[in-house]
Amino acid sequence: MIQYFNMKRILDSIALLTAVEEATLSEAKLVEDYGNAVIDVILTGFTGTIKVKVSNQALPPDFSAASTPVNHWTYMDLVGRDDGGATITGTTGIVETTTTSNTSFAVNADAIRWIAADVEARSAGSASVMLSGSTND
Numbered sequence: 001m002i003q004y005f006n007m008k009r010i011l012d013s014i015a016l017l018t019a020v021e022e023a024t025l026s027e028a029k030l031v032e033d034y035g036n037a038v039i040d041v042i043l044t045g046f047t048g049t050i051k052v053k054v055s056n057q058a059l060p061p062d063f064s065a066a067s068t069p070v071n072h073w074t075y076m077d078l079v080g081r082d083d084g085g086a087t088i089t090g091t092t093g094i095v096e097t098t099t100t101s102n103t104s105f106a107v108n109a110d111a112i113r114w115i116a117a118d119v120e121a122r123s124a125g126s127a128s129v130m131l132s133g134s135t136n137d
Helices: none
Strands: 010-020 036-055 078-080 094-107 114-134
Touching (some): 094 114
Antiparallel strands (some): 010 114, 036 094, 078 094
8 A cells, every 4th residue: 555645735726816917906815724825926028016915814804905903914925936946025026027937936824814916016018826725734
């Protein structure tokens, strides 16, 4: 009998943003059942900044409003799964200049309930953001 250990199983793959060509905030997506999450960012001639926002409050926060004690959220650091795994600071975000690429980032999904992608600035091209969540076993 073969035994497998630490086998992660993909639960969902959903589009947070699809080929947006303007500053756009995705809907808040519930990720509390994910042990691990991956964000894939697909850029086509994109110039701009993309940030990932997260919250652990019970109800979905208003990610478009300021973070407060009753509307708590923060920016999430991302760890690159490509090119040596560089960390991108959440408050800085993914900053690109006329880039066409497909990049993958690990998200620490521990104690996160809600997640959203935010194209905060964009002057050219389009951006798509995919979210995949998996079990922790």
